Amino acid sequence: MTTRRDFLRQSLLGTAGLTVLGGLANTAEAAAAKEPIKLTILHTNDMHSRIEPFPDNGGQWAGLGGMARRAALIKDIRSKEANVLLLDSGDIFQGTPYFNFFGGELEYKLMSEMKYDASTLGNHDFDNGLDGLMRQLPNATFPFLIANYDFSKTPLAGRFAPYKVFEKQGVRIGVFGLGIQLAGLVGDKNFGATEYLDPVAKATETVAQLRGAEKCDLVICLSHLGYKYESAKIDDRKLAAQVSGIDLILGGHTHTFMDAPEPIASPDGKPTLINQVGWSGINLGRLDYEFSPKTKRAGLASASVVPVRAAC
């Protein structure tokens, strides 16, 4: 379908692009005329040690999932996309005998082989206690990001960062993690002296850091809080409504299958998208973004007849 704007674009790229920009030979403007930088975010949640597909007699999800298949799918996407971030929202552990036999070793090794960029911690990732988690960490080449658990009084002190900034062709993507309240959900001895901190306060603080000093262009929250509770318990939707500056919440815990990301208005009016893709690696979430440089001076864009996003 050719829209009027497509037509305009063709015209502008064909004329303005070649003549005006060509004359400027300015890197900023030249960059603006290039294809936007693309980013493909791939994500999973609650994989629950589902190394192999559900067995063919495995009920509702029979024959679905499987990490060797997921690896091939990811590899295929990587071969087509320059910038890929592969993320997970926790509960990697527990659910099949692979976890009982090997304690999560194979899960972490396979995720490392698939080149996961980051994960957060789910409640089941504590199922073999802090020691059990610590034993498997050397098998993971990716970081576990968690902003609202304080491990300082545990053997895992200093092992986890609240966030990580990834840079793709100059675009800065801030990723941070949030975990669910452990008390009542995880046996006391399994989380020990790990302190749970308010997710809203920690998210607000972390986003300020990512949007401020870290100059992030996109902010992603890996959340194991859960998609939605009728009660007052914090969930991804409440988080989105209470904290500004998060572009995307990749959720987990509630094993929610979402056909499309859900936008929630944050306090500053801008939408935060929430996505969650079920569990057990039945699905691989895929969200594509494009990034265009913001123009700080009046250039070609402001002079044109096309609508332009407000320049800062």
Add this chain to the structure above:
Amino acid sequence: MLQNSFRTALAALLVVVAVAPGCQRAAYAPTARFAPTTSQPVGKTQAEDPAVAAMIAPYHDKVTTQMQEVLGTAPMPLLKAQGESPLANFVADLQRARASQVLSEPVPLGVMTNGGLRASLSAGPVTLGSVFELMPFENELVVLDAPSAVVQQLFEYAANIKMAVSGATYAVTFDGLPKDIRIGNQVFDPNQDRTWPIAISDYLASGGDNMGFFKTIEPRHTNVLLRNAIADHIRSLTKAGQPVTAKVEGRVKQ
């Protein structure tokens, strides 16, 4: 910039959402341009990555060899369900028996919640794999010496969800409270000054599933994993020529 504006407009037609932050220090403005499917199924038509499949293979072989061991036979399925269920009765009963054997003393009560059991047992051969499915957690069988007041709290918790307690019967009042509690056929007196040993998982003993009333009690260890207790019990039934059975028998009266 120009192109981004155009793409934004185009993307709006595809029901996508622009998420550009406002006047922030960031240098780039993001625009969501989602593919028609944001949740891609990992199905049977997806080929496997051979390198990853090769990494899995040796682990797979170790697991399957052990999981296929047949422990016993169930003529009927042992289902898990809300309220009193065959599977929870089966497990809570064997917890009492095993704890009693390990500690060489009577254990009058046993507790297992529906949520603590992760899968029902199908009719037919019961394999080690099926025991793993129903009890995947590394939970230890422990014994709590609960004062009568805490036992009363246990029954209040149980009555609220009509959960059976092994070794006991009770009825539920119209407003969800326990009455006519009997432990080993003896009427339970919540004011009696004594403790009641309860065979339970360390998960529940430490307050899991909202059993916060147990948290102050120091558990006695059996050093037996609950899963092993279940597997061992089924093996011993088979050895004695007995099938794997359990039923709802009115431990909770309406």
